[in-house]
Every structure is written in structure tokens, then in C-alpha cells.
Amino acid sequence: MMMTDEWITIIEQAEQLSEMLLSSEMVADYRRAHDTVYSDVELGKSIKEFTTMKERYEEVQRFGRYHPDYHIVMKSIRVQKRELDVNEQVAALRLAENDVQEMLDEIGSIIAKSVSPAVKVPAGSAFFTSDSSCGGSCGTGSSCSCSA
Known part of the structure; x- marks a missing residue:
């Protein structure tokens, strides 16, 4: 993989986010x-x-x-x-x-x-479970008919 300007920008933004968090x-x-x-x-x-x-x-x-x-x-x-x-x-x-x-x-x-909206977020996340109709405990996204 080649380092492009886009990658460098992403890395710089990640470092800025890290500094803001810290x-x-x-x-x-x-x-x-x-x-x-x-x-x-x-x-x-x-x-x-x-x-x-x-x-x-x-x-x-x-x-x-x-x-x-x-x-x-x-x-x-x-x-x-x-x-x-x-x-x-x-x-x-x-x-x-x-x-x-x-x-x-x-x-x-x-x-x-x-x-992407298709990216999975861990079900244990309190932020994620508030968006889920099943409470986020099923982990399958389909077996309980939830919308996860």
C-alpha cells in the first residue's frame, strides 16, 4: 500500500483527535x-x-x-x-x-x-444499544427480528 496525501491527512486527523481526547x-x-x-x-x-x-x-x-x-x-x-x-x-x-x-x-x-452505515459497531457499546430495537444483546442482527 502506498502512502498518499489522503492517508497522510487521515493520519494527521487521527493524531488531532487523539490529542483532543487526551x-x-x-x-x-x-x-x-x-x-x-x-x-x-x-x-x-x-x-x-x-x-x-x-x-x-x-x-x-x-x-x-x-x-x-x-x-x-x-x-x-x-x-x-x-x-x-x-x-x-x-x-x-x-x-x-x-x-x-x-x-x-x-x-x-x-x-x-x-x-459506511453497514460497518458493525460492538453490541456491548452503550451508545449502540440505545439505537437498537432489541437492546443489542442478540448479536446476530436477524435471529430476533431486530433492526441491528
Whole structure:
């Protein structure tokens, strides 16, 4: 493939879009929330413990309730997850992540539609599912008679 003026223009516009995204207020909010969460020593310790417990949880899931530590791990993972869920800093980070993801999904959808209306957009996108008559969960576009 040869590099043409059109390709160079597209690359320059993509770089401009990237710079605009990185300098946006949503990304700045995300970075602040991320720094707040991961600069807190105690919270970092809790996250590390939860990650370790998730690994044990995955091991236990392979054997199900027949694993000797099944009940202990299941209870512990729920308690640790709940502690992280109710933490204000973690909640703020999750909201900021969701905002950035929604923005990226919307931009991706706009770009896809500008290329062609036939371009598929991932069904998991909140932006896409609002346009779909079936809620976007079928993934086939035809088996449920939706208009996806």
C-alpha cells in the first residue's frame, strides 16, 4: 500500500483527535481519580489483596463447591468486593472510567457510520444499544427480528 496525501491527512486527523481526547476534561477527571485511588497506600493494599483473592476465586471456580476452600473464598471475595465498591474513591474512578468509555464508544460509532452505515459497531457499546430495537444483546442482527 502506498502512502498518499489522503492517508497522510487521515493520519494527521487521527493524531488531532487523539490529542483532543487526551486533553479533554473527561480524561483529566479519569486521571485525577486514578491517581487518587492508586496513591492511597491503604486502598492500594486492599486492591492488591482483592486481586490475590480473585486468583484464588478463579482456582476455586474450576472445582466448584467440591473445592475444600469454596465457602471461605466465596465469602471472602464478596466481603472484599463490597468494601471496594463502597469506597468513594473507587466509585469515583469507576464513574470516570464509564464516562471515558461512553465517549470513546460514541466516537467509534460516529467514525464507523461515517465510513459506511453497514460497518458493525460492538453490541456491548452503550451508545449502540440505545439505537437498537432489541437492546443489542442478540448479536446476530436477524435471529430476533431486530433492526441491528
